[in-house]
Amino acid sequence: MIKKNVFLVLSIVTTLFSVQVFAQPQQAHLSWNSIKKDATSNTMTITWADNNHNKGLVKYGIDQRLTKTETATGKYSDTAKNYIYHATLKGLQPNTKYYYKCGSSEGGWSEQFSFTTAPPFGSKSKFVVGVWGDTQDNEFNEQFQKTAVIVQQLKKSPIQFMVHMGDIVDNGSVGKKWNGLFTTIQSVAAYAPFMPVTGNHDVDNDSASKGYQKPFPVFYDVLHLPANNIDYSYNYGNTHFVAISSGHAKGAEAAGNFTFAPGSPEYRWLEDDLAKARADKNITWIILYMHHPLYSFGWSHVTGWQNRITPLVDKYKVDLCLAGHRHVYERHKPIRNNEVLPQTDDHVYQKPAGTVYITNGTAGGSPQGLGGKDMPSMIFTNTVKEYNYAIMTIEGNTISYNVYNQDGKKIDYFTLTK
Numbered sequence: 001m002i003k004k005n006v007f008l009v010l011s012i013v014t015t016l017f018s019v020q021v022f023a024q025p026q027q028a029h030l031s032w033n034s035i036k037k038d039a040t041s042n043t044m045t046i047t048w049a050d051n052n053h054n055k056g057l058v059k060y061g062i063d064q065r066l067t068k069t070e071t072a073t074g075k076y077s078d079t080a081k082n083y084i085y086h087a088t089l090k091g092l093q094p095n096t097k098y099y100y101k102c103g104s105s106e107g108g109w110s111e112q113f114s115f116t117t118a119p120p121f122g123s124k125s126k127f128v129v130g131v132w133g134d135t136q137d138n139e140f141n142e143q144f145q146k147t148a149v150i151v152q153q154l155k156k157s158p159i160q161f162m163v164h165m166g167d168i169v170d171n172g173s174v175g176k177k178w179n180g181l182f183t184t185i186q187s188v189a190a191y192a193p194f195m196p197v198t199g200n201h202d203v204d205n206d207s208a209s210k211g212y213q214k215p216f217p218v219f220y221d222v223l224h225l226p227a228n229n230i231d232y233s234y235n236y237g238n239t240h241f242v243a244i245s246s247g248h249a250k251g252a253e254a255a256g257n258f259t260f261a262p263g264s265p266e267y268r269w270l271e272d273d274l275a276k277a278r279a280d281k282n283i284t285w286i287i288l289y290m291h292h293p294l295y296s297f298g299w300s301h302v303t304g305w306q307n308r309i310t311p312l313v314d315k316y317k318v319d320l321c322l323a324g325h326r327h328v329y330e331r332h333k334p335i336r337n338n339e340v341l342p343q344t345d346d347h348v349y350q351k352p353a354g355t356v357y358i359t360n361g362t363a364g365g366s367p368q369g370l371g372g373k374d375m376p377s378m379i380f381t382n383t384v385k386e387y388n389y390a391i392m393t394i395e396g397n398t399i400s401y402n403v404y405n406q407d408g409k410k411i412d413y414f415t416l417t418k
């Protein structure tokens with residue numbers, strides 16, 4: 001009997017020990033880390049967390065034998081309290097499905113995931129994008145349970161990647177929030193790159209701090225965006241995506257400490273990026289996304305932000321402008337030079353002479369802030385408080401945009417053609 005109990009205790013201890021040391025890597029997610037024009041066609045960056053320090057590897061290939069290996073870079077994140085690894089696969093074939101797993105021989109492997117690379121740069125073939133924002137874990141979303149519902153909905157569409165309009169977590173300085181987020185979204189982000197902008201909750205909001213309006217160090221541990229910048233761009237097929245960080249917009253405006261002041265490095269980068277994209281014959285569409293909306297109802301409107309960015313939107317004829325921050329879905333008539341242009345069909349933008357502006361938060365933060373029907377530009381705004389996400393399909397000269405609530409019920413749609 002004593003022998004049997006000793007064996008049982010030993011067995012439990014061994015099991016616990018095994019679980020601790022050989023825990024499966026977690027929080028796997030994809031992104032593009034390169035700024036090369038065709039990065040989405042031939043590269044993929046994989047990031048994951050592990051609770052021990054081994055030689056991190058990605059095993060991958062075009063079939064499930066996973067015959068290729070890439071070595072990861074790993075470091076301990078003091079904030080996330082995990083080892084975070086990332087590896088960039090290079091020289092991939094465009095428009096090709098790859099299988100992969102990440103981890104190490106000593107520490108164990110993730111489950112097997114897959115992704116498909118983008119078609120060649122300039123291709124007009126169809127692709128599908130998941131659009132969401134404001135996944136922040138506030139008091140009603142403490143365990144990201146609301147976000148998890150949206151993840152289940154997003155998975156129903158064949159999305160190739162996701163744009164996210166910021167307020168990724170409720171407090172960007174807290175590691176467990178990032179761990180919770182990436183654990184919650186792994187089932188979609190391990191298959192489709194996650195390309196967010198920062199929101200006011202993701203950055204340092206202490207105006208006395210040196211890092212004011214910048215992400216906390218943990219951001220750079222867990223996210224590997226193009227050139228590790230918070231303002232970045234990438235191409236997918238015939239579309240140029242530009243992501244910009246509006247920092248702490250409202251507070252910054254009050255403090256006279258705004259990003260994107262004309263002449264600032266980030267402003268010059270944005271102008272140069274938009275000018276090059278507009279001149280590139282391979283690019284049909286320019287889609288700009290950010291956290292604070294340029295046109296929106298009420299408290300989310302920040303005049304200083306609008307005054308800085310809209311002249312560039314107008315000058316380079318950005319087609320579609322996506323934002324979050326306000327926890328609603330709202331859509332506007334085309335706008336150029338601050339003038340609302342006529343729109344005959346509420347659901348069809350046919351070669352509009354202005355930019356289409358959309359606010360598409362929230363996928364976790366509590367729905368709020370109804371109103372704005374009386375804005376001259378407003379075509380659609382929620383009449384009920386609900387979470388939302390969108391599925392955007394781009395094919396040649398047409399963008400189809402479908403918006404859903406947390407139950408997968410379609411709440412708005414439109415097409416944009418040129």
Ligand SMILES: [Fe+2]
Pocket residue numbers: 167199200201291324325326
């Ligand atoms: Fe926000």
